[in-house]
Structures are given as structure tokens and as C-alpha cells.
Amino acid sequence: MNIRWVWLMLCAGGLLSCAGPAQHLEVAPPLQEVSIAPDTFRIVTYNALHGLLTGRFGVAAGESPEQNERRFQLQVMQLARVAPDVVFLQEVNPLPSRAERYVQALKEAGLVYTEVHQVDACGMRVSENRALFTDLNNGLVILAKEPLRLQKLAGLKLSGDLGRCRTTAGFQLGELRYGLIGEITVPGNVRKYLVATTHLHSGFEAGAPFLTTMSLLHRKRMFNGYASLRWEIEQSRLRRIGELNRLTRTLNKLKRERDDAGIIFGGDLNFEEDHPEYKEVRLLRYLDTSRSANRNAKLYTADPPRNRLIPDAETAPIPPLLVDLIAGEDTEVQAAITAAYRVEMHRPRQIDYLMEDSFLPGYCVTQALFGQDMDNQGLPASDHFGLLNVYSRAHVPCSE
């Protein structure tokens, strides 16, 4: 056989293996069977902050090892205090060691957890210690507290072109987004529940106030780049919608095939309540637990005035895209757009959610922010606050 044919077949084989769905089954060790339904059930979603500075051509540490360790210890302390039954974590860095450290540290606090994980940012990695960007191997983690049994069903690639990330190897040529899907037993429930976490595409983030200002400038014929800006924002939104579509299609299929009782997914979804992505979730027949939860006020998970890890308005970096789009405008218009963007970046927002489909019916749910403690330097454990859902078996109407 001609050497070119051999090479061609090898290439084809390699491409096929890369193009296949990034799914594999990992089973956590079985835990003790308990058959009494719990009176309360707690779920946390929390972006743990990877602590990296990521650029187009490289990755570097964005904080000192001491600060990283302080944040980790603060996170563990907050988790141990709440003792959630299930925890959804994003930006856990590095994997798998940081996930194992959460389990170990919580065990030292008297709480036994199992974990499953999925790397969603790996760069070029051939083994645990050999990689183009050695610091880059972070992603999604689900923790489940004993006596729950947790099983990983899929590390589902939601978007991104060529590439895939596994625990200790992988390659990516651009941004990849994943969903981590697991299945848990809940004591007292014969049927299991699907649990999933994800960190959706970020892109160019802008909400209604900023877009209104841009639209006004456009109507006054002062901002020629408006159409391009809208297109960039729309592309980011459509990408997130595509990711939500893929995640929920797969969750629905798994629920059908495995006869699961319900679904809850959560994470850093990078959209707000008035964005099309939020409406998408509702049209996909999932319920934002914020709506069913008994809570008195808006819960802002990205809250620059209260979170010192988020750059303040004056120093917030202007994205290169916006710099390019306004380059040809008058100086006054440039200043107005820059100022509007900085105000936008300083606006408190909720971008983390817990969404459900028939999750623990018969329980009342309350929702609160998670992770608001500060360390001895007045810094929180992440640039996000998380969400804590507490489900209680209702003997009275949920509103009381």
C-alpha cells in the first residue's frame, strides 16, 4: 500500500475520533442506601473563578498563590457551613486536582462528597504534566453529599469548532463550551434525577441600558459601527441559545430513556432575565427556580459595587472589538460610548441560574445568594456570588 494512502487513512481515523461526541461514563463509588426522603435539600451553583489571565496567545496566573489559596479556603468554609447536597461549580482550576481537594477539604470538615468533572478549557495537553499552557486545565465539577449517589453520564460539548477536552489530555483551537451531566439518587425517591452544570459562552456582554444608548447614537447618525456591534452581540446570544438547545435536548433525551424523575441544571449562564436566552429556557419548558423560589429581592450574582474582585468602572478594560468599532468616530462619541460601556460593566446583574424541570415536586424552595463572606483582606472568594436553593418538604403552603 502506498505510504500516502496509509497517511490518509491515519488522518481520517484521527479526524473521526476527534469529531465524535465527547461523552463517556464515569461511575462514582456507590454509597450507602438510605430510603427516607430528606426534609431539606440544598443545591448551590457557584463560579469558583479560575484565577487566570487569558489572552489570545497565552495564559498566565492572574493572582498570587497565596490569594488563590485564601479564596479556596474561604470557598470550602462557606460550603461546609451550608453543607449542600449538590454543588455545581464552574471554573474549577486546575482539574482534576482541585476537585479532589474540595472533596478532601470537605471531608476534613466532616462532610463526605463524591465528585465528577469535565474540563472545558485545556489548551493543548497530551498528559497531566505535558501541555502547551501548563496552567490551563479547568472546568466544571458536580459534588454530591453522602448518602446521594452521583454518576457522570456525559461531558457534552455544547459549542466550539475542532477540539475536545478530557481530564488529562485534549486540544482546542478556540473556545469550547461543555455541559457536565450527572445523575443522582435522592433518598426516598425510587426514580433518579438528572443534574447538570455549564458555563455558557461569554462574548460581548451588553444589556438593555447600553444597547439603548447605542441605538440612540445610531439614530442620530453618530455611530456608524452600530450594525456591526449589534451583529457581534447577536452572535454571542445565538451561540448561547445553541448551547442551551444542545444541553436541554440531551437532558430531555436522557430523561426519556432513563425514566428519570426530573432535571435541574445550573451555572454561569451569562445572560439576564430580559435577554432572548432567558426566554429560550422558558420556551424549552424549563423553569427558573428564582421564579418559584420564595425570595424578596433581586439576587445579583455579578455585583461590581459589592464585589472587589470585579474591576471598578474607571479601570474596566474596553474590549478590543468596541475599540475597533469606535475608532473612526468623533472623540466625543468615542468618550460617550466608552463611558456608557463602563457604566454597563458596573451594573449589578444576575447571570447565574438554577433551572429545573420537575425537580423535587412537593418541596418548597427558597433562594439566596451564596459566597458573600470576605477574607481578612475584605475580598470575596470569587468574582461571582453563587445561588443557594433550599428545598423544604412542605407541610404548609410555600408562601407562608
Next chain:
Amino acid sequence: MITAGHHRAPFLTCVLVTTLFMAAPDRGSALDLIDVQELVDESRLTFARFVEHPDMAWLRRHAKDAQAIFIAPDIVRIGYFMGAAHGKGILLVKDEQTGQWSDPAFFTLIGAGVGLQIGIARAEVVALVMTKQGIESFIGSRLFLGTGATLAVGPMGRAMGSATTPTLGVDIISFAKVGGGFAGVALNGTFLFSDDEAGALYYGAPIHTTDLLARPGEVQHWYSDRIRATLHQLSKDEP
């Protein structure tokens, strides 16, 4: 003299023949509901990406004049002067009385022709069906151009929004995105097969394409709400 082209000939012939076999409708394939839902979701995203693009001013302005819209979100095209194409698509029809859009009818698309391209590429296609004759060409298996419906490539560019003659005098106006950029690709030489298996999976019961197209408002599946809403947005004014 033996040229490089002679070396490639067996390989390319093999690839083309294999592609044509793969492209034929496979009644034994294990199509799943999730695949059909993905087709509907991806079609909607393709359409949204097309109409939102700054260079698609004409499409944005005139899509509301269409009587039906065909969307194929992933057509694989392969060729070496002679070429083949394969993909799946959906067609939604607008109710003349209410202006509401129908649920999707499912199609498999197979194309063959000369001069399609060299190499392999993936394409997304959006086609506006401007006339009744255009809709009728989707019923049954037809070779498009020259057997009834007339086709044209749609105008592109930021200054095309005010172009006159909405229908351009043809039955079907197509827009395509090949790789990263929009391109003038017509549906010439394209066969469409009604995909009844996909329809039955999606609706949970056998539904004939003819019925869907003839009575647009009769079937309303919740999963189609989002694509219908996206098409409905067309009736709103451009910001």
C-alpha cells in the same frame, strides 16, 4: 507523462461515489427524535444568523414577502469539478389569511452537478419561496431548476435593503453561507425528498408533508414555537 491529477483520480472517484451512496436516503438509519429537534433548532439559528447579518439587508427587508421559507443548516458539499451535496432541511409555510407560520416539513436534499466546487465544504442555505409554484415544487421529489420553479441567488450587501421588485421575478431566492462567508450558491440541480421518518418522529405520528403545507395552522407542536416566533419577527420593522 503522469501528472499529479492522475494520482488523485482514483481517490477522488472513490470519495465521490462513496459520498453519493451516503447521500441517498437511508430508510434503515436509526434516526432519533433528538436529531430531528437538532435540525429544527439549527435551522432556526441559521435563519437568525442570516437575517441579523449586516450584509443581509435585502433578506431582512423582503423575507416577510415570502410565502414559505426553506432552511438547510448543514449541507456537506464535496467535489472535484464534478460534485455532490447532501443535507437536511425544513420548510415552513405562511398562512395567507392569518400570517402565521406552519410547523416544519422535513426534507432530505441531494445535489449533483458540474463545477460545484473543489474540495469539501459545509454550507448553510436559506431560501425564500415567493410563489405558490415555488411551494408546489417542494411536494414530491423534484429536480428544481428547469422543471417548474425558477431560482435565483439573493442580493447581498449592506446597501441592498431598498432594492426594488421584491420577488426578483422568480419562485425561489436562495442565500448561502459556505465556510465563514456568504456566497452566491443557487439550488440548481438539487433533489428534495420528503423525510416522512423525521416528520413522524417529530410529531409523534405520521404527518404527510402535503397536509402540513396545505393547512399551515393545523399542526402546532410546542417545539416549533421558537422557530415560528423567529419567523414571525420578520413582520416587525427593521430597527
